[in-house]
Amino acid sequence: MNPVKVLVISSIDEACKKEIIDVSPRIHLVDATHIWDARHILTRDESGAYSRELDLLLADAEVIYGRRPPPNMVSRAPKLKWFQTFLAGVDHFLDEELIRSPIKITNMGGLHTCVAETTLSMILMLSKGAPFCFENKRKKKWVRYDPLSVEGSTVGIVGLGKIGKIVARLCKAFGMKVFATRRSAKAGDTARYVDKIFPMSNLEVLLSKGDFILSVLPSTPDTDKMFGEKEFRRMKKSAFFINMGRGNAVDEEALIRALSEGWIAGAGLDAYEKEPLPPESGLWDLPNVILFPHVSGKMKNYERLINRIFCENLERYLHGKRLKNLVNKKKGY
Ligand SMILES: NC(=O)c1ccc[n+]([C@@H]2O[C@H](COP(=O)([O-])OP(=O)(O)OC[C@H]3O[C@@H](n4cnc5c(N)ncnc54)[C@H](OP(=O)(O)O)[C@@H]3O)[C@@H](O)[C@H]2O)c1
Secondary structure, eight states: OOOEEEEEOSOOOHHHHHHHHTTOTTEEEEEOTTTOOGGGTTTSOOSHHHHHHHHHHHHHOSEEEESSOOTTHHHHOTTOOEEEESSSOOTTTOOHHHHHSSOEEEOOTTOTHHHHHHHHHHHHHHHTTHHHHHHHHHHTOOOOOOOOOOTTOEEEEESOSHHHHHHHHHHHHTTOEEEEEOTTOOTTOOBTTBSEEEOGGGHHHHHHHOSEEEEOOOOOGGGTTOBSHHHHHHSOTTOEEEEOSOGGGBOHHHHHHHHHTTSSSEEEESOOSSSSOOTTOTTTTOTTEEEOOSOTTOOTTHHHHHHHHHHHHHHHHHTTOOOTTBOOTTTTO
């Protein structure tokens, strides 16, 4: 049996490396992170000697495992069959060359219950007036008010994928009504924990019905600025907008106007047009917004969890089985 060269390009600990090697005696693991570490892409010099050394390792790799591919991976790794990213989204690196190549891409989708948990915490914090309380705590002010109850309210999920489905289940546990849509949605579609699925052509109807509108969309040309002035104006004045997907889906200028002019009641954000959110962004000073620094997908032990998924996929790869979490490169997610 031929050895399979697995090139690791983002640092992982020794236990993770051992787990990969233990998958099969055929695995020949090469750690390239002393040359180039895709976790710390900006701290490494991808030129001169580093580049030549990396070229040699790439030339032989059949499988690459890391956060994002090195530049020009397709031409530099002619034997490459499969790239496994540490991430859920592939928008940062999916270029034309990679789309056209036969290289399979798999992501870490399905691991992100934590994003759904953050969504629920946003729903609860916004409805319970947490931003108001945090502000008053800072000022040592005792102001009583009427928090909202989420029971009986409606969430509208835009992007009913792996994360959206977990959100739907959690919202049901709080007695909420769940409406949703996704790219492929057709009238009459059904899904567990979802009361009604709307085709995308009826997005505006869904927006007008939600007390919480959640975007959990990937970044693709089709999702670009899906939420703009028209969409925010369709939402209820009392509704909250939550973005857990990608920042490209939101026209931030329109969102800032929606929030400051009262078209909607508030927002909870974990993804932005530009990250880190620039200091001059109008979002920082809005009292009705909760800002998370794109951390909802992070968790302790992440490395161990993704390594388990990679090893399971590696086993499938060695046995010629279909890989889990295959990215549809044409769709971009
Ligand atoms: N904030 C974070 O830290 C964090 C962490 C993990 C992931 N994310 C983001 O969340 C996204 C979703 O993750 P996931 O695991 O749930 O992905 P997923 O299972 O691939 O689901 C994506 C969903 O978006 C829908 N969609 C795609 N393009 C669309 C369009 N143009 N119009 C309407 N719906 C569209 C898809 O519709 P179909 O089902 O019809 O294809 C699918 O339901 C990821 O792509 C990533 O960008 C963020």
